[in-house]
Amino acid sequence: MKYLCLVYFDGKVLDNMSETEKIAFDNESLAYDEELQRSGHFIAAEALESVKSAVTVRMRSGKISTTDGPFTETKEQLGGFILIEARDLNDAIQVAAKIPLARFGGIEVRPIWELTKK
Template sequence: MKYLLLIYMDENAMSDTEREHCYVESAQVAQDLHAKGQFVASAPLHPVATATSVRVREGKSLVTDGPFAETREQLGGFYLVNAQDLDEAIAIANRIPGARVGTVEIRPVLEIAGLPKS
């Protein structure tokens, strides 16, 4: 089953040096997952200030700067992985550096017919 691991943290939780180390460590986690056949995708996100939100109401599009909701922690990146079950997904989430300063939300991916295969 595929799981999406969403990494939330305060954008100022790390210094530039700590962030660079986090990227190196995160890449190693991705390489380890790839070697086990569990890696699907992963990426950090640009700062929340670069976000754009789109809402369609009554057929009209409303485009605004920033995220949908103001929160203390922002979505900073993700891993999409293959795991046998939630316990295995939790074990992977424990290895993500962002979990030490923020939160990793684990969501099973709903597979639906008609989507292109990766």
């Protein structure tokens, strides 16, 4: 079963880190990706640029509407994701709990709904 772990956090947390802290934290995050590859959980993982660079796109009555900013304005924003293969929700929760950013923000764990052509 696939789960998407959405990593939410307040961008200020990273802004307030020193350069050495940031490097150590990035390395920790990359090391965790590798650990998940070894354990067979890993499918894909990416970090996202700051929400300042986000656009939100909607199609309404055939017209594209593009607005500045993220889909919702909240303090904690989507900052990255890890797509994993897990045995079940408990397994996924264990994986999510060890994502380094879980210490500062929150991880939303969403089961993937497999679309099939009928």
